[in-house]
Amino acid sequence: MSQTVVRETPSHAAPGPRRSLSTRSLPKWAPLGFAAVSVVLGVGLGLVAGWESRIQWGLVSALFFVVISYTVTSAVENRRQAKDRLATSVVWVCFVLAVVPLLSLIGVTVSRGVKVLDGYFLTHSMAGVPGFEAGGGVYHAIIGTLEQVGLATLVSVPIGLLTAVYLVEYGKGALAKAVTFFVDVMTGIPSIVAGLFLLSIMLMFKLQPSGLMGALALAILMIPVVVRSTEEMLKLVPNELREASLALGVPKWRTITKVVIPTALGGITTGVMLAIARIAGETAPIMLLVFGSQLINTNPFEGAQSSLPFYIWEQYRVGSEASYDRAWAAALVLIAFVMILNLVARGIARWKAPKH
Incomplete structure (x- = not known):
């Protein structure tokens, strides 16, 4: 009968030294x-x-x-x-x-704007209130800003969007280079130059001051911003999306409207909001073309109007303690106006963005 011999493997008395891979590091705080x-x-x-x-x-x-x-x-x-x-x-x-x-x-x-910012201030104008006395409101300036910025947006956004689509999707040759050059030049135009341009047209055709003329000057300032921001957003759309749509036999114009623009809608909306924020604080075109008013004028096509930037400048020029408080309150309203527009734009962009 054979016996099985079991050999024990010798064990090491002590483990050998191990090389540490860790190094000293600073704490997170x-x-x-x-x-x-x-x-x-x-x-x-x-x-x-x-x-x-x-x-x-x-x-x-x-x-x-x-x-x-x-x-x-x-x-x-x-x-x-x-x-x-x-x-x-x-x-x-x-x-x-x-x-x-x-x-x-x-x-x-x-801190300085909340002193007079209340319901009365937001719902009354400066009609019949001397500038150096307390009282009055900013309602007429809010109406003017909403109408002038709204008209400028209606004019500039379609023009800027179509121009950007042309430059990205169709533009080639000398015409595209010329359009790009003039867009770059218009980006740096001072607001006073746009106001003087419209003022010369008013004098030539004997037109009266109105919110529309101020809106057209603001549109001149807004168009290049919309073109440049929209152009950059359209360039970020992958070419594979265009090629896939065209490969299915979809016309190019429908590819642009159904694929390219919806894909870049979030960035386009942000660019439009930046353009609105750029023109919302302009004062020089309003001074030249709208003239300002203490009364409520809801018709932007006839008669002088006010605006929030013009109202701020007007109250600061008076120089009294009450007018300074009104100017700071109007500045706070203008900041809130731009902030609300940005929040609404982000909500619309998220709502209309393509679902992945």
Whole structure:
């Protein structure tokens, strides 16, 4: 009878050394710590140096933040991570430098605008109210802004959209280059030039001031913005979508209206809103072509009108405490107007966007 011999495999008494792949790294809260230390150093240096400007304190703190982030990361981790941290720190500093003035502007406008902003202010005009006294409202300026911006949008959006479609889908040769050149030139036209152009037409044909003339000047300023933004959005539509539609025998015009434009609708709407925000605060064309009015005029085709930018300039020119309050309140209304338009546009773009 044979016996089975079992041989035991010798075991190692102690495991051999293992090479660790882990390296030292900073904790996740390190950027917040760097920021806190930078603020302390910036404020301390500002107090010691006697700097009265808080802007100087902020700039020095931002410089400390970038330097500390790079230095500590280079010492603890490695130079590659330090360069990455440096780029991230610069991005955050630029973001803060852009946001702080915006928040400051909004804060000042809200704090000073709410003094007289109420239902009475929004539903009454300045008819019969002396500019240096309290009272009155902004209703006539709101009506003028809505009508003038609305007419300018109705004129400029179809022209801008069709021009962009031509440049992207059909434009070739000298004509397309000429259109592109003039669109670029019109983008930089000052608002006063557009107002003077329409004013010369008014004088030639002996036309009276009206909201329509101001809307046409605003449309001149709005068209190049709509063309450029729409053109860029249409270029982002993949060519595969066009080719697939054309391969099915769909005409090109129907491909553009059913495939290309709906795909880029979100970006087009955003561009239109940017154009509206660009013209909503214009004052010079309104001064030249609409003349302003203290009364409520709901007819943009006849008679002088007011607008929110013109109302702000008008009240600030009076120079009294009451007029300053009305000017800040009107500025707050204008900001709210642009914000509401952007929210509505984003909702429409999301609603009309193609479903994936």
